[in-house]
Amino acid sequence: MDNWLTVYGLSAICIAMQFSSSRAGFLERNYPPSVSEDAHMTTLELLAKYKYPNEAHFVTTSDNYILGMHRIPRPGAQPVLLVHGILDSSATWIMMGPQSGLAYYLYDSGYDVWMGNSRGNTYSRNHTSLDPNEDSAFWNFSWHEMGIYDLPAMIDTVLNVTRFAKLTYYGHSQGSTSFFVMASKLPEYNDKVHLMNGFTPVAFLGHMKTPTFHLIITKVLIFTGSNEAIELYRHSHDNMHICLLSVLSMRFCLYYLFSAIGNNERELNKTMIPVIFGHLPAGCSTLQIKHYLQLTRSGRFHAFDYGAKINRRIYGRLDPPDYPIGRITAPIALYYTHNDPISVPEDVQRLANQLPNVVVNHLYSNPKWNHLDIMWGASMRFRTHPHILAISRQFEKTIENEHSFDLRI
Ligand SMILES: *[C@@H]1O[C@H](CO)[C@@H](O)[C@H](O)[C@H]1NC(C)=O
Ligand SMILES: *[C@@H]1O[C@H](CO)[C@@H](O)[C@H](O)[C@H]1NC(C)=O
Ligand SMILES: *[C@@H]1O[C@H](CO)[C@@H](O)[C@H](O)[C@H]1NC(C)=O
Ligand SMILES: *[C@@H]1O[C@H](CO)[C@@H](O)[C@H](O)[C@H]1NC(C)=O
16 A cells, blocks of 8 residues: 555656756746745745844864754843754754744743754755865764764853753654753763753654655665765755655655655645755755664664674774663653654553653653644644643753642643
């Protein structure tokens, strides 16, 4: 069934491409001008359009990657750091518009909002010496390196610029995986966060339910050719995205996206679909996906498996070591959903059982909410964001009486 749909979908894309030249202007003809405009804007352009202050900061990691951070500055206010998931970017926190985006809500609620971009994505294809277009060494990273280098550099930058001792962290999916890597391997960073909010967090993947055809396409993409790390799904604001060419191509892209993240038409503002595909996918390294696929097979949460010979050289043992998540002392809030093929509740519960300081372990009861609804869902501004914020505020207060916390949702 899935495979037939894939065949139909791929045919649809081919037809769409055939007619693409005559179909130019599809967006403009079918969507409000403001929507096709948003689809083509960068994160900073979107913030400017909706009249929010905005700043770009370039952060150099200790292994020489240059990351683009985006800030909605409110100097003197408590800083928050928002980190997106795989193939995503800082735009994810604002692209559904000021009435919906969590970053707008946090700014309007009085925060100094910082949004990270992990190495290799649209805003962080940059390095002090390597050229992402020429040097395959640039792409030699997984989310392990994001946890070891990117997050510490971003956190230190935010704290240095704002002169605050701690920030509140919000991480979606891979933005939580890399946090767990950092907080377990570099324990001193636990003291720099009031609270880590993990949205549909990912560490264990033993129960992942991604459809077979997705895995087949992914494996073909990442294992054909060489063993070298390469860039996948590069984003470009200049070229018209294949998903934005016609009704058919957009439907196929939506089908493909929903099959990966869980189908929930109800929370999706359909007028905004072009904006999603104007910003996603935002590019990644094949090693990020390979590393996740290793976890689906092993059922463990461990460092990259290079094969026995190289493992012995790098780790001093034949198999890759597990991340010591028992050393994570930062308070962790976990928010997850039923209709999520990636962060399956069984796997998140297992993570919650092993983390020493879980302060919120919340599986939303709605059976339809998917892997991205907490960020993109049309009703989240009312149904989830206020609670999440209220709990964060309790951890941001100077802790005088820990026992007075009320963590009810
Ligand atoms: C790379 O980083 C430098 C800052 O070190 C910045 O000026 C430049 O615009 C960045 N290039 C890209 C393509 O992001
Ligand atoms: C990729 O990174 C790993 C770990 O840092 C290193 O051992 C390996 O030599 C690198 N490979 C290439 C081709 O740069
Ligand atoms: C932050 O400031 C400290 C001390 O002033 C400095 O050592 C460190 O390199 C700075 N880090 C960043 C990321 O700017
Ligand atoms: C959906 O998006 C459109 C265009 O941005 C907006 O006008 C509308 O209010 C949104 N609807 C909901 C339910 O958020």
